[in-house]
Every structure is written in structure tokens, then in C-alpha cells.
Amino acid sequence: MSHYQQTITIQTSGKSLHKITSKVAAIVADSGIQTGLCTLFLRHTSASLIIQENADPDVLKDLSNFLAKLVPDGYDYIHSTEGPDDMPAHIRTVLTHTSEQIPIANGRLVLGTWQGIYLWEHRDHSHRRELMVHISGE
Amino acid sequence: MSHYQQTITIQTSGKSLHKITSKVAAIVADSGIQTGLCTLFLRHTSASLIIQENADPDVLKDLSNFLAKLVPDGYDYIHSTEGPDDMPAHIRTVLTHTSEQIPIANGRLVLGTWQGIYLWEHRDHSHRRELMVHISGE
Amino acid sequence: MSHYQQTITIQTSGKSLHKITSKVAAIVADSGIQTGLCTLFLRHTSASLIIQENADPDVLKDLSNFLAKLVPDGYDYIHSTEGPDDMPAHIRTVLTHTSEQIPIANGRLVLGTWQGIYLWEHRDHSHRRELMVHISGE
Numbered sequence: 001m002s003h004y005q006q007t008i009t010i011q012t013s014g015k016s017l018h019k020i021t022s023k024v025a026a027i028v029a030d031s032g033i034q035t036g037l038c039t040l041f042l043r044h045t046s047a048s049l050i051i052q053e054n055a056d057p058d059v060l061k062d063l064s065n066f067l068a069k070l071v072p073d074g075y076d077y078i079h080s081t082e083g084p085d086d087m088p089a090h091i092r093t094v095l096t097h098t099s100e101q102i103p104i105a106n107g108r109l110v111l112g113t114w115q116g117i118y119l120w121e122h123r124d125h126s127h128r129r130e131l132m133v134h135i136s137g138e
Numbered sequence: 139m140s141h142y143q144q145t146i147t148i149q150t151s152g153k154s155l156h157k158i159t160s161k162v163a164a165i166v167a168d169s170g171i172q173t174g175l176c177t178l179f180l181r182h183t184s185a186s187l188i189i190q191e192n193a194d195p196d197v198l199k200d201l202s203n204f205l206a207k208l209v210p211d212g213y214d215y216i217h218s219t220e221g222p223d224d225m226p227a228h229i230r231t232v233l234t235h236t237s238e239q240i241p242i243a244n245g246r247l248v249l250g251t252w253q254g255i256y257l258w259e260h261r262d263h264s265h266r267r268e269l270m271v272h273i274s275g276e
Numbered sequence: 277m278s279h280y281q282q283t284i285t286i287q288t289s290g291k292s293l294h295k296i297t298s299k300v301a302a303i304v305a306d307s308g309i310q311t312g313l314c315t316l317f318l319r320h321t322s323a324s325l326i327i328q329e330n331a332d333p334d335v336l337k338d339l340s341n342f343l344a345k346l347v348p349d350g351y352d353y354i355h356s357t358e359g360p361d362d363m364p365a366h367i368r369t370v371l372t373h374t375s376e377q378i379p380i381a382n383g384r385l386v387l388g389t390w391q392g393i394y395l396w397e398h399r400d401h402s403h404r405r406e407l408m409v410h411i412s413g414e
Contacts, residue, residue, distance in 0.1 A: 002140075002278075003173045003275055005243055035279045037315055037410055039175055039239050043250030045191045051374045053321045053366055058355035062363050063370060065354075066347070071204070078203075079196035087200050090191055094201060098189045098253075099239040101315050101375040103410040105281055110408050112319030115374075132248050134175055134241040136274065136412065137279055140278075141311045141413055143381055177313055177377050181388030183329045209342070216341075217334035225338050228329055232339060236327045236391075237377040270386050272313055272379035274412065 004031040004135040011128055012047065012121035015068075015085075017060045020131070021109075021117045024102075027133045028109055036104045036137015040117070043130045046089035047121050048096040054116030067092050089122035096120060104137055142169040142273040149266055150185070150259035153206075153223075155198045158269070159255045162240075165271045166247055174242045174275015178255070181268045184227035185259050186234040192254030205230050227260035234258060242275055280307040280411040287404055288323065288397035291344075291361075293336045296407070297393045300378075303409045304385055312380045312413015316393070319406045322365035323397050324372040330392030343368050365398035372396060380413055 006027045010018055028038055042049050053059045077087035100117070102109045111117075119129060144165045148156055166176055180187050191197045215225035238255070240247045249255075257267060282303050286294055304314055318325050329335045353363035376393070378385045387393075395405060 003175075005173065005241060035281065037279075037412060039241060041239065041241050041248065043248065043253065045189070045250070045252050050370050051321070052370060056355055058353075059363065059366055062353045062355050063367060066367050070208075070346075077196075077200045079194055079200050087197065090197055091201060091204050094188050094190060095233055095371055097235075097373075101239060101317065101377060103281060103315060103317050103408050105408075110317065110319065112321070112406070114321050115319065130250070132241050132243075136175060141313075143311065143379060177379060179377065179379050179386065181386065181391065183327070183388070183390050208346075215334075215338045217332055217338050225335065228335055229339060229342050232326050232328060233371055235373075239377060268388070270379050270381075274313060 002136055002138060006133050008131045008133060009128060010119055010131065011126060013126050014124050016121050018119045019116050020119050024117055024133060025109055028104055028135060031135045033104055033135050033137035034107045036135055038102045038104055038109060039134040040100045041132045042098050043132065045093055046086060046123050047119060047129050048093040048098060049100050050096050050118050050120055051100060051115050052118060053114050055114060085124045092122045140274055140276060144271050146269045146271060147266060148257055149264060151264050152262050154259050156257045157254050158257050162255055162271060163247055166242055166273060169273045171242055171273050171275035172245045174273055176240045176242055176247060177272040178238045179270045180236050181270065183231055184224065184261050185257060185267050186231040186236060187238050188234050188256050188258055189238060189253050190256055191252050193252060223262045230260045278412055278414060282409050284407045284409060285404060286395055286407065287402060289402050290400050292397050294395045295392050296395050300393055300409060301385055304380055304411060307411045309380055309411050309413035310383045312411055314378045314380055314385060315410040316376045317408045318374050319408065321369055322362065322399050323395060323405050324369040324374060325376050326372050326394050326396055327376060327391050328394055329390050331390060361400045368398045
């Protein structure tokens with residue numbers, strides 16, 4: 001098989017970073033692909049993907065604080081009918097990532113020791129987020 | 139066919155967001171690929187790519203306003219011989235995206251309902267921008 | 277061969293941008309692939325990748341100055357035990373890129389005339405950075 005796809009659904013609970021490394025790794029294992037490329041694509045415009053430190057949870061707090069200050073919630077946006085957290089969520093998505101790629105070697109993601117994969121929910125309320133995992137290889 | 143490439147040329151008209159979703163979708167259809175990966179690569183350093191809301195044009199205005207404020211035009215840069223809009227265009231490109239990846243399933247891009255693909259021109263004058271669309275799959 | 281992988285190791289020397297275009301191009305040539313996709317993946321969370329102007333070194337200085345101001349070093353972070361340059365390095369990585377993709381046509385990367393590939397070291401001291409180059413194609 002050279003192209004393999006599976007969708008992960010993640011129920012978020014307001015602004016937060018959800019570690020999804022093990023879910024993605026399980027799909028890579030399922031695919032049986034030994035040498036290839038894993039592409040992650042998030043089907044949303046107010047949540048995003050990052051690859052970041054997986055050890056100290058304080059890193060995630062600092063990341064959240066930084067982005068909350070850089071792109072403040074509020075009504076100082078033209079697009080404000082969906083609430084004070086919607087337009088900043090779009091901007092935060094643009095400044096981070098909708099897609100990510102991680103090579104696969106020896107049947108495993110080649111993530112560095114400290115790298116984790118995170119889905120970043122930028123809205124205040126819970127959302128059902130769909131992440132497409134696409135794997136190509138042999 | 140497993141790798142298919144086509145270049146889209148877009149004539150921009152100063153700072154603006156150009157929706158290119160349908161142009162990319164047409165190339166995906168031309169490729170005949172049913173399951174695969176579509177990679178977009180912009181061959182420039184002062185224009186960029188984003189995937190964002192395709193419904194309310196005010197979202198695009200807020201995005202533009204935000205980035206104009208975060209990375210102001212002007213002569214407060216060392217690299218200023220190409221005009222007050224050149225160095226900020228490079229910075230805005232770095233903060234957004236030069237490449238994007240979107241999986242293809244059932245012959246179509248798996249974009250979410252609200253996702254559109256945009257080329258973001260960061261220079262003041264019109265430019266001819268080249269976007270390479272690379273499709274792999276089966 | 278349809279999937280080809282090689283790791284580049286780069287010894288950095290504190291905060292700096294390292295041009296790696298020719299190293300990546302050499303691996304593309306080694307692969308023998310004529311039409312395909314080159315994916316770069318950096319196995320770290322405090323260094324990142326960008327594709328930017330390869331001509332005027334002042335562009336790199338302005339980029340560095342901008343990011344140093346936007347994400348200042350210091351102890352105003354919860355995660356500060358690894359030094360005043362660690363948490364800002366994580367944030368700067370999130371705002372730039374861990375992976376990049378460049379199509380290959382006629383055996384060469386389709387980079388634009390002014391595009392160079394850079395590894396951006398965000399820490400103050402020298403680090404040994406591993407970049408995985410993954411090439412798929414035919």
C-alpha cells in the first residue's frame with residue numbers, strides 16, 4: 001500500500017493544547033509503512049497544529065500566554081459577530097500551522113526526543129476537530 | 139501516474155489576499171488522482187500562503203490589519219533599499235507559510251467546510267507570482 | 277527508488293541563520309529523483325526552518341532583530357530553568373517552521389530565484405541539529 005488515510009476526531013474543551021503524538025503513532029503502526037511520510041492536516045480555521053516540547057507542561061502555558069497577549073481576545077475586530085474569541089482564533093491559526101509533515105523511518109515517526117505533536121484549540125468552547133492523517137510510503 | 143506537477147501564475151494587485159481554492163481544485167481534478175497529497179509551493183519570499191475562512195471577507199480584513207500592525211511598513215529596517223514595504227513583506231512571509239499540504243480523498247481536496255486557500259501578496263505593487271502545485275498519489 | 281532519506285547534521289554557533297540550500301540540493305542530486313517532493317524535518321523544538329531571501333544578508337539581520345523584539349529573551353516565562361533563551365526559542369520555533377516541502381522538477385528543487393533554505397538556531401549556545409531530508413518521487 002502506498003497511500004493510507006485515517007481521520008482522528010478530537011473533542012476539545014476550550015482553549016488548550018491536546019497532545020496527539022500517540023494517536024498519530026498508532027496510525028503509522030497500523031499503516032504498516034516502514035519508510036515514508038506522515039502528513040497531518042487539520043480541517044479547521046480556528047484550531048491549529050504545532051510540534052513542541054513534550055516534557056515540561058509549563059512550556060505549553062508560556063506558549064498559551066504568549067499567543068493570548070500577541071493576539072488578544074475582544075471586540076477590536078471587524079469580524080466580531082461570532083464572539084470575542086473567533087477572529088483571534090483565526091489569526092492564531094495563521095501564525096501557527098494547519099499542516100505538518102513528519103518522515104517515517106523503520107516504521108516510526110522520526111520525531112526528536114523532545115518533540116510532541118499538539119492540536120491547539122483557540123476557541124473558548126468545546127469543539128469536535130477532525131485531523132486527517134495521510135501516510136505515503138512503502 | 140504517481141507524481142503530477144503544474145504551475146499556477148497569479149497576477150496580484152498590491153497587498154491583498156487572493157482566493158485560489160478553485161484553481162487548485164481544478165488541477166487536482168485534471169490529475170485524475172483519487173487518493174494522494176497535494177503540495178503547494180510558492181516560489182517567492184515576499185508573498186505567502188494561508189488556509190483560512192472562506193465565508194466572511196471581514197476575516198481577511200482583520201488578518202491584513204493585524205499583520206500590518208505587527209510588522210509595520212517603514213524605514214526602520216536595515217534592508218530598506220527596495221522600499222518601505224519589502225522587508226516587512228519578508229517578515230510576514232516567515233510568519234505565515236511558503237508551502238502547504240492538503241490530502242486528496244475520493245479525487246477531492248479534504249478541505250474543511252470553511253477552509254479556503256489564499257495567496258497573500260505582501261508588496262505594495264502588482265507582482266506575477268508562481269505557485270507550483272505538486273500532486274502525488276494513485 | 278521512490279522514497280529516499282538522509283540526515284544532515286549542522287553544528288550551530290548560537291543565535292544565527294545557517295544557509296543549507298546547497299546541502300539539501302546535493303541530497304536531491306544523490307537521490308537521482310527527477311520528479312518528486314523534498315520534505316525537510318527538523319528534529320528540535322528550539323531551532324526552526326525558513327525559506328527566505330538568499331541575496332542581501334541584511335534581510336537575515338532584520339529577521340533576527342524582529343523576532344528578538346517580538347519574543348524577548350528573559351525570565352518573564354514560567355519555564356525559565358533552562359535559561360533566559362530557552363522558552364523564547366520554543367515560541368520562535370512555533371511562529372516559524374519545523375517542516376518545509378519543496379517540489380523537485382527535472383532533478384532539481386523548484387526554488388525561486390531569491391529563495392534560500394535556512395536553519396534558524398534560536399538558542400544562545402552551540403547545538404548539534406539534525407535535519408531529516410525525505411525525498412519521494414521517480
